[in-house]
Amino acid sequence: MTGWRLFSPRPWLTAALCAAVGAGTLTGCGALSGAGSDDPITVMTWAPENTKATNMPEMPAMAKAYARWVNDNGGIHGRKLKVLTCNERNDPSEAARCARRAADENVVAVVGSYSQFGRYFISALEGSGIPYIGGYGLTQEEFDSPYSYPVNGGQAALLAGNGRQLASVCRRVSLVRPDTIAGDELPELLDAGLAAGKRRAATDVRAPEDAGDYMRQARTALNGVGAETALGGAAQGAELPDSCVTAALGERTGTFFDSFRRLQEDHPKVRIASVLGSVRQSLVDSTGGRESPLEGAYATGWYPAADDPRWAPMKKVIKDYAFEDARIDAEDPGTQTTWIAYTVLRSVLNSLKADDISARSIRRVLDNGHAVGTGGLTPELRWGFKDALSIHGYPRMVNADVTYQAVRGGRLVAVRKGFVDVSTTLRRYAKTD
Incomplete structure (x- = not known):
């Protein structure tokens, strides 16, 4: 930028x-x-x-x-x-x-x-x-x-860290991010983390910052991981345990996942993820706690989990x-x-x-x-x-340290002890930038 x-x-x-x-x-x-x-x-x-x-x-x-x-x-x-x-x-x-x-x-x-x-x-x-x-x-x-x-x-460490975190559990990833100048850098950073785990680049899904509904972006994200056909219909019977959709829309991430949830019922194997700041404990609480559609979601943060x-x-x-x-x-x-x-x-x-x-x-x-x-x-x-x-x-x-977290039992908790240093990943990203 x-x-x-x-x-x-x-x-x-x-x-x-x-x-x-x-x-x-x-x-x-x-x-x-x-x-x-x-x-x-x-x-x-x-x-x-x-x-x-x-x-x-x-x-x-x-x-x-x-x-x-x-x-x-x-x-x-x-x-x-x-x-x-x-x-x-x-x-x-x-x-x-x-x-x-x-x-x-x-x-x-x-x-x-x-x-x-x-x-x-x-x-x-x-x-x-x-x-x-x-x-x-x-x-x-x-x-x-x-x-x-x-x-x-900053966002650089979060997205590179999120890519590395998802590379261990996802073969295919879609990224939903703001259609802004600040958001334009996010796909390459996420891809740097995915590449560190020998995964291919994510599908880049641009989204407005202030939308009230994200159904179109949710369908595009599912298409990007092979969960929908080109016509937008469900791929019936598809088993997709290795597909992930990650969103970094700030305050509107909850709105996106509300739209996504309505489609996800046909694709329960698609995992969801985000970065801290876009997914917060307050969002998990407001969407049902243990019953939240965010249960099981992966998240990357800068600091120790909130219960530390x-x-x-x-x-x-x-x-x-x-x-x-x-x-x-x-x-x-x-x-x-x-x-x-x-x-x-x-x-x-x-x-x-x-x-x-x-x-x-x-x-x-x-x-x-x-x-x-x-x-x-x-x-x-x-x-x-x-x-x-x-x-x-x-x-x-x-x-350049990050932490790996996940929503478990309605709480954002650490899934790995200590910090993960993504400076090497960012150096590799910088060389290809």
């Missing part, structure tokens, strides 16, 4: 002024102009809310709860952590607006955020010197920009400081990514002096290889020059 980036006048003008008068004397140059050691430390978290496509309200809500917890425990060197939030509405102009607002508000970092419009927001952050810590990993720019510090392997005890600290913070905020789901990867991103931020801020906290000093600490432990939720995270995984096209990736 390369191409032009949208530049607003303010970033390049700010950058030029920074160079002319000195970065330490101008707001927007990576320093807090006029900020005293008692002033709040201001950061921002953005995500889409109240849209017809994917919504991630749990991320800004988790950020707010995290700040309340930090501030109730003395803050950062006695300074309050202030979290601004912005609704990027799944809209490129709104994503750019959120980034401009971050610059206007002199935030020291954008943390734990979600947007599929990296080319629209990253230039504004770069021009203002603001680091982007722990984005959701949807866009190429998050793995390109030297101002980005991803905590997971390593999530206990996060769950306690949610219980004590979210004030029963219904937007926060501890089992959602958006909530989990925000927790990890803020864990990184807090570690960096605590390593700095109270009067030396700025966007520039945060970047300096991270670029110098500051190590962050996440309690086993990820490997130790570092973004020094030697810490990158050397994957062509993903120069900022430092963590």
Whole structure:
């Protein structure tokens, strides 16, 4: 996903002024102009809310709860952590607006955020010197920009990992994915994982992000694994224990599987799969729990399963400081990514002096290889020059670990102990890209 980036006048003008008068004397140059050691430390978290496509309200809500917890425990060197939030509405102009607002508000970092419009927001952050810590990993720019510090392997690791997971159980696979720029990369990534298991490429099924029904895509997906005839009729008596349909439609994945379920009754041997974020525990619960059509589905995630005890600290913070905020789901990867991103931020801020906290000093600490432990939720995270995984096209990736999960007894549970490193698979993908 390369191409032009949208530049607003303010970033390049700010950058030029920074160079002319000195970065330490101008707001927007990576320093807090006029900020005293008692002033709040201001950061921002953005995500889409109240849209017809994917919504991630749990991320800004988790950020707010995290700040309340930090501030109730003395803050950062006695300074309050202030979290601004912005609704990027799944809209490129709104994503750019959120980034401009971050610059206007002199935030020291954008943390734990979600947007599929990296080319629209990253230039504004770069021009203002603001680091982007722990984005959701949807866009190429998050793995390109030297101002980005991803905590997971993004969609690339999920799809490559899902391909490897399915290669062990499926001979034929169909992928249903968004018909968007961000979705265009997904088939090749899934195919890289399938190829690692000596399976052929998946059938690519494009789907609108905001459809209310996916019957046409469900039939196409079944056709792709040989479960339907070219005319769309059932292949009566077909035994298809080695066919899988995987969907990565974000919030609309549940809508797709609802359509798919009506056809699947004629094809009980077709397995279903997805990636965490598209399939969530809340979706399993809302579709019947143990009786859910998702029972038995495979899923690939970035982090340990939600019932893992390593999530206990996060769950306690949610219980004590979210004030029963219904937007926060501890089992959602958006909530989990925000927790990890803020864990990184807090570690960096605590390593700095109270009067030396700025966007520039945060970047300096991270670029110098500051190590962050996440309690086993990820490997130790570092973004020094030697810490990158050397994957062509993903120069900022430092963590390519995934986990294999499945829906069993109405719960998403681990089906393999520990993490699976897909960096080698991604390197092979990059060579053929």
